[in-house]
Amino acid sequence: IHRHLFCRLGLVATIKDRANEIYKKVEDLKSIRGRNQDAILAACLYIACRQEDRPRTVKEICSVANGATKKEIGRAKEFIVKQLEVEMGQSMEMGTIHAGDFLRRFCSTLGMNNTAVKAAQEAVQRSEELDIRRSPISIAAAVIYMITQLSEDKKPLKDISLATGVAEGTIRNSYKDLYPYAARLIPNSYAKEEDLKNLC
Template sequence: IGCFRLGLVATIKDRANEIYKKVEDQKPLRGRNQDAILAACLYIACRQEDKPRTVKEICSVANGATKKEIGRAKEYIVKQLEVEMGQSMEMGTIHAGDFLRRFCSHLGMSNQTVKAAQEAVQKSEELDIRRSPISIAAAVIYIITQLSDDKKLLKDISLATGVAEGTIRNSYKDLHPHASKLVPSWYAKEEDLKNLCSP
């Protein structure tokens, strides 16, 4: 049901089951929260299949397992799989663009606004912004919606993305100086960018 609620394809469910079968008999996992183990397998499967979900999104279908428990189970499972394979495990790099469309959809943004946000996120990859891709996606949404008629509140963006308001603010601070490079010129003029609230 978790896969269904997260809009995931059957191959991810199969891979998550495969990972679970490999680790379910491991002694150190006994006594751990089973929901956290299952959730961690799902998180890893999503990453491997290039359909990443945030730990927070996985949490929402994890029957009460906490982020911390899922995080710990994930680290242990990755270590176990690496020992078994005799090499480090490839989980695929995550990019802000992997999450953006879904976040925009949760916020009910218009097609034009989504298109502008996607272009901005692509340009953000050229900058040396040391923030998580999820925080960058959230900050880009904030910038783009501030320049639209349908402004989104920080708290709504925080709810839709699972990124804390303070974290979005800090990422916004980092992105703000580059707004003219990030925001597509067809979407907003230089003049409009001056109206962006200062970080």
């Protein structure tokens, strides 16, 4: 698998080894022929990141995937998992993802200050105690939106969408789900209860 895929995503050698291992297994299967190789490579990397507990979003993988689209990578991932599960005769361990796995990178991309990042991390941890039926990436994006709305450095929804790869409408809906719990999620050191009235 091409070296630049790992370098540009700042990934460690163990992920490179795991991705190569997955690719070699898939390469031996005849059913891979005629499929989009860039999408297959990217999907192997996505799976390796998940298995090594260093998950990346499909959008992040897509940014280094030599033109393969999110849809193509998603399909390739499903194909690889299905093929290898048949081969192994058991379900493939992918590792659980949490909103906190993505939060720091998203905050860094948005140029958020340390105080806001710490508050967002705490809010995300607290969100895990709630039954919010949204993807971890959507929750991370919604928490960032909530935190930045309470600061002087408000981030436009469009910028958060670009940084996280989550559609603006999805962030809005996830934020609506989190909003009733704002007082439980936002650390008191970051915003007092009366400050929460400023949330839209």
